[in-house]
């Protein structure tokens with residue numbers, strides 16, 4: 001035990017005497033570990049966020065749209081537009097979709113008493129609030145009557161309120177959307193800004209009003225949104241909608257649909273794939289940073305091998321045993337990796353926090369990223385700190401002293 | 405009264421194999437060095453002086469032959485036992501000092517005591533200070549290696565070789581990197597240590613340094629070709645005077 005303490009002191013002195021080398025070694029480990037933690041956590045954060053956004057889209061959601069095709073990276077609408085006739089037909093005949101709402105989306109400029117903002121205006125029916133399960137903070141939704149009579153009412157999100165009515169109660173106030181005056185009757189409960197898409201940067205108005213006043217002379221809806229009776233019936237609802245629309249569109253058996261239906265489940269699958277790819281990409285970035293950190297450490301170690309081999313030769317010459325040398329270098333490697341690894345974890349977590357503060361993109365620090373980072377630190381430290389020393393300690397003292 | 409044999413070798417040989425080429429650095433060296441001797445080894449470059457000293461110092465192993473050090477059959481020992489022999493019985497001094505860089509004189513001298521396994525030293529710091537006093541460096545103990553002159557560094561190395569109170573001091577061209585004055589100081593230091601009873605074996609190229617020893621071995625092509633007692637040994641005072649003599653054309 002006393003011997004071990006002595007060797008421990010030797011190792012610490014050695015770390016301290018070669019401060020530059022020690023710091024550079026640790027720097028490599030710190031960068032590697034921090035990079036791994038930050039990239040893996042970013043992947044986890046993105047996945048979490050996308051999942052939240054999808055489940056936040058609504059309950060048992062179905063979206064019925066005109067068929068579109070990718071052409072040179074652009075979505076081109078192919079079939080006949082989904083319109084009022086389809087909506088009425090579905091509402092009359094559907095068994096599995098108790099809630100249905102048209103959605104007419106346009107980008108518009110909203111002007112309030114003390115500010116303006118470009119935003120998305122969604123024209124919907126009353127059911128929209130149920131389908132998307134959005135709640136009201138103050139004021140109220142518009143009613144089915146308001147929709148039928150195309151009242152110039154709107155419900156706004158928190159982001160819009162901040163821009164148009166800073167520090168004010170917006171309820172009952174007038175705003176202009178593309179020059180058309182609307183009365184604000186409700187304020188949506190904040191969803192929390194979701195990084196990729198701000199769910200509160202939104203104005204909701206009766207679709208009738210939006211179509212008549214803002215939509216110009218375009219035919220049809222952007223989509224029909226529907227809610228299936230329950231999660232188990234999403235597939236039934238999809239089948240039903242397909243059959244009803246094929247029938248009313250008079251599509252022959254051998255022809256394809258001229259519309260497409262996206263369900264929440266499919267959406268989850270697609271985004272699951274995307275975030276999977278994202279995680280793989282970030283993983284690749286992380287491995288590269290590990291490699292870079294590792295090569296940095298390797299360089300420092302190789303450069304110092306000559307000097308250290310002579311040091312080992314000196315120690316052997318004055319009577320150190322091979323095990324004394326190995327203990328010393330193992331302690332040095334472990335201490336450097338441990339301190340570097342801990343600092344790396346610290347910087348990784350701080351980095352995540354900084355990104356969170358700066359972009360409000362929430363990054364949970366994944367525990368397994370800390371484990372991977374630490375494993376890497378230990379591996380690199382021992383591989384590049386210990387094994388060259390082991391080789392040198394096995395030499396004849398005189399060969400170690402003469403090493404060049 | 406027969407003196408104790410510190411070194412006894414029988415048919416000691418060392419062959420370096422470098423692929424196809426074999427270098428016979430030492431061939432059948434028989435040698436006895438007794439306690440209290442001060443031996444100078446001379447010989448042309450490449451004659452095997454360092455090879456011999458490394459084997460005596462347990463830094464290298466003989467290819468064949470027998471070697472007893474202080475009554476221990478060294479050529480049968482394993483690695484750890486050899487390390488312990490180096491630690492307990494030998495103080496080795498190199499031409500290039502081989503001190504640890506960025507390390508104080510005191511820490512360098514303490515080093516052999518760190519690896520001591522006999523537990524015979526209780527206060528290593530005190531011992532290291534004493535050893536530094538012996539080599540006249542009491543005022544430099546906290547200086548780092550790079551803050552010392554060549555002669556001072558060699559004296560730190562000598563203190564390091566003395567600190568564990570070894571049976572044998574081995575020095576491979578200890579004055580090879582020093583000027584004449586510093587060389588004489590080191591040689592004189594060896595004489596003083598020898599007077600206190602230390603057995604010393606020293607390689608040198610300089611006849612005037614060899615002249616400080618009691619006995620001289622001469623090597624050629626890995627064999628001892630001459631072994632004689634040195635008459636009219638040099639002293640510090642004499643060597644210094646010689647140094648001041650004007651160079652006669």
Ligand SMILES: Nc1ncnc2c1ncn2[C@@H]1O[C@H](COP(=O)(O)OP(=O)(O)OP(=O)(O)O)[C@@H](O)[C@H]1O
Nearest residue numbers: 420422427429447448449450451452453454455456
């Ligand atoms: N590691 C080695 N590998 C191969 N040959 C070696 C090795 N070490 C020494 N030799 C050879 O052994 C012979 C003796 O070398 P040694 O170093 O003992 O000479 P030396 O008498 O100390 O010379 P110098 O006075 O120049 O120091 C030389 O021919 C040298 O080339």
Ligand SMILES: [Mg+2]
Nearest residue numbers: 453454455576
């Ligand atoms: Mg030599």
